Amino acid sequence: MSEELNPILCERQGAVGVLTINRPKTLNALDTPTLLALEAALTELERDDGVRVILITGAGDKAFVAGGDIADLNSRQGLRHYEEFAEVIHRVFRRFEVSDKPTIGAINGWALGGGTELLLTLDIRLVAEEARLGLPEITLGLFPGAGGSQRLIRQVPLCRAKELMFTGAQITAAQAVELGLCNRAVPRAQLMQEAMALAGQIAQKSPLTLKLLKRAVRDGAEMPLGAALAHEQAMIGLVLDSRDAHEGCSAFLEKRPAQFTGA
Structure with a gap:
């Protein structure tokens, strides 16, 4: 075409x-x-x-x-x-x-x-x-x-x-x-x-974690440091509510590749 x-x-x-x-x-x-x-x-x-x-x-x-x-x-x-x-x-x-x-x-x-x-x-x-x-x-x-x-x-x-x-x-x-x-x-x-x-x-990384990391970096760059750190704290809290975070930790402990699904 x-x-x-x-x-x-x-x-x-x-x-x-x-x-x-x-x-x-x-x-x-x-x-x-x-x-x-x-x-x-x-x-x-x-x-x-x-x-x-x-x-x-x-x-x-x-x-x-x-x-x-x-x-x-x-x-x-x-x-x-x-x-x-x-x-x-x-x-x-x-x-x-x-x-x-x-x-x-x-x-x-x-x-x-x-x-x-x-x-x-x-x-x-x-x-x-x-x-x-x-x-x-x-x-x-x-x-x-x-x-x-x-x-x-x-x-x-x-x-x-x-x-x-x-x-x-x-x-x-x-x-x-x-x-x-x-x-x-x-x-x-x-x-x-x-x-x-x-x-x-x-x-190969968690798409959910990448999304929240991008938001933390993008939004934090336009904030004063104190507000940016609070924003980061909120984002990592959301990550720890995901199955991907616990899959990654479990895979590390079990010495196997992680299988991230974005959930």
Whole structure:
């Protein structure tokens, strides 16, 4: 099926749901139909109890997401942009950020503009050694407006975030790892293999505990420490009410692999 009819490929490989942005002719640029298809695919994977980890990558060997559709942006005025494209991209990116299922990015190539902004919403990021990241919007007289200006300053030192946004410079995969934007760089030929292996490792853990851990980390990051610790205390209390917690402890004592069910 052509990329115009199917801009997002969604498949399940065991307990891992794989989303592929399928617009290689446009370097996987994000437009409104693609974002809506991405949201629908994410919803499908979130509702599938058999999917424990969600992995996202780009089609082709050049780009993860090379950004937005510049011609489309140039055709818009502020209010129309705010009510249409900006509303959609903020909602979809936030859906990834708050998903209860762990998310992994396999960044197979250029992640520029919206590509870096999408990357910033994912839990774990593996990046191909040849990839380039950046927020070049300033060179167009714009600035990162899909969450990038706010998420970046919360994930890297402020002075480094400002340099990236003020200059629009691209950085290498190695620099992205050094900066803390990505977990590690791997050869492109091994990227999906390593990402799937990592996803499989996480998928073996309790999905209920992962969900509550994600909530503790996500919500706690926006709280004062005292409130965050109280929130953590509540979350671990909920975990100890689960069968998975007692299955894990029993398996350890009985020297056998745990069989987590998410209950």
